[in-house]
Amino acid sequence: QVQLVESGGGLVQAGASLRLSCAASGRTFSSLAMAWFRQAPGKEREFVAAISRSGLSTGYADSVKGRFIISRDNNKNTGALQMNSVEPEDTAVYYCAADTDAYYGGTYPTHYDYWGQGTQVTVSS
Numbered sequence: 001q002v003q004l005v006e007s008g009g010g011l012v013q014a015g016a017s018l019r020l021s022c023a024a025s026g027r028t029f030s031s032l033a034m035a036w037f038r039q040a041p042g043k044e045r046e047f048v049a050a051i052s053r054s055g056l057s058t059g060y061a062d063s064v065k066g067r068f069i070i071s072r073d074n075n076k077n078t079g080a081l082q083m084n085s086v087e088p089e090d091t092a093v094y095y096c097a098a099d100t101d102a103y104y105g106g107t108y109p110t111h112y113d114y115w116g117q118g119t120q121v122t123v124s125s
Contacts, residue, residue, distance in 0.1 A: 009119030
């Protein structure tokens, strides 16, 4: 069983930066492919960014490419999402997810076995 706990959400103004963290436990962190998804009110959950077990491979949704950076520290069992130049369209609940089978989990939420409870990010204009 893997437990994921997100933190770092909040209310920020457009153009600001925010850093989300994901603390993992229950399994060797380096054995987990990780990703961030988000869900805005009335919308489906969407892919934001993913990172491989080693951290060497990353992928981003087009809407955040060049603004967000996904990272991980396998020694500290934590993942992070650095959000720069945020926009009101980034307002959503952000979820950390873990894939126990693949080296790199990809963009589909069904690939991920474990999810955190989510952290709210609200961007004001």
